[in-house]
Amino acid sequence: MSEKLAPRTPPAPTPDPSTRAFWEAAREGRLLIGRNTKTGKVHYPPRPVCPFDDEGEVEFVAASGRGTIYSYSHMHAKTPYVIAYVELAEGPRMMTNIVDCDPAALRVGLPVRLVFVPSEDPAQPIPMFTPAEEKSDHAHA
């Protein structure tokens, strides 16, 4: 049967004044992305100055937490982990880890959902993803 990866405790991030809201939202279980109030374009990682348009302000908005795997790699480190880019339902592709999974069962395009994993700073969780529960056809896969 499937062999799930053992949990890995990621290093804590070092927030800066422009990203404090992002990491505080993570403590509340929300993943923020940047959205231009004028053009509506969204970006990630979120930053106060829109990387696309000269006009408009940036607001940080919560992503749905749904996405699919754009690419992934099973890192054969002392504590193995899966690093990936996940394409968020909102569009941006985000570097992340795929956790609580069997690396051999992953594939590009696999639906994933947002989870939060405690870091070396137990008060600071990190947004990651795990395979989304598939419907009844799972048993026949």
Add this chain to the structure above:
Amino acid sequence: MSIRGKACIVGAYEHPARKAENKSTAQLHAEVALGALRDAGLSRADVDGYFCAGDAPGMGPLSMVDYIGLDRLRHVDSTDVGGSSYLLHVAHAAEAIALGKCNVALITLAGRPRSEGMATGTAPRAGNPAQPDVQFEYPYGAAVANMYALCARRHMHEFGTTSEQLAWIKVAASHHAQHNEHAMLRKLVTVEEVVNSPMVADPLHRLDCCVISDGGGALVVTRPEIARTLKRPVVSVRGAGEAVKHQMGGQLDLTYTGARFSGARAFEEAGVTPADIKYASIYDSFTITVLLQLEDLGFCEKGQGGRFVADGNLISGTGKLPFNTDGGGLCNNHPANRGGITKVIEAVRQLRGEAHPAVQVPNCDLALAHGTGGSLGTRHGSATLVLERE
């Protein structure tokens, strides 16, 4: 204004050390500087332009200028775009020479990651927290090898590229390295050996990775009037291009590299096409690096890189596009974790007819050198040179 024909590479030197436990990084910079000047038939007193990047210890060029003892400088440039810096430096030196800002430009690279025991590809690096991307990447264990693995996986998904096709790139490099007495890996390897080597960052195996080595290299660039007074064959800079590619606010696309832009710019300036190139030095931090850049430089169509590199097509003497005939970063060396300067040095050897006879390309009068610096998985610099023997 174009730099075409405005500058020539007259000195090229590769440090023979692959492990330099008893030398300092600054010392290696000084040794390669003198080596390249000796190769050109020039001396320190002739140098009025100096170029270095982040591997040079100290603030920008300051400590190296002091340590090497360069007293007549009127132009310096320490642009750092990782391993591609030194190709970009050749272009910037040509620009400075064309504008009369200097006459003899010296470019150095050196480092000793092997002696320092650096886990170059596999250890995530915390970096400077002021670098805005660090907090969004370091916690996830982003390391050099797994970033390139993400590129490989996506390429496999979109175009059906296989591990065996990637392995052919290492096989070709090993065919060349067997003739290089300084190469770290001189043993011929097979496709099977590459795909059966331990997995580092799936789908990249240990033998998909470049070596970790100490050492360095240097180049001397000057104006054609001076080059023609020297005793070395004249290698002219015919075209150059540079680019930076990044995550684009999340609109990231791992299937292509900045070579798409830097290559097109270099070919346009040179007035030639990929079909005209007799020899290519292609940055080879990993096998996938080579494959992506070959496509983006136009040696084959996007997505066809796997087929292009298979069956020995990159091996000098048998393939259509001889590449990295010194063994490249995959087998020879990767000093300071930056393979840019050695790419130019081997292209210069080929154009001079001074490559090892077993790998020398006959009548090699037009060559390309291309470098990537940073990470194809996140953000990187690209620099392309088209070089010509006069």
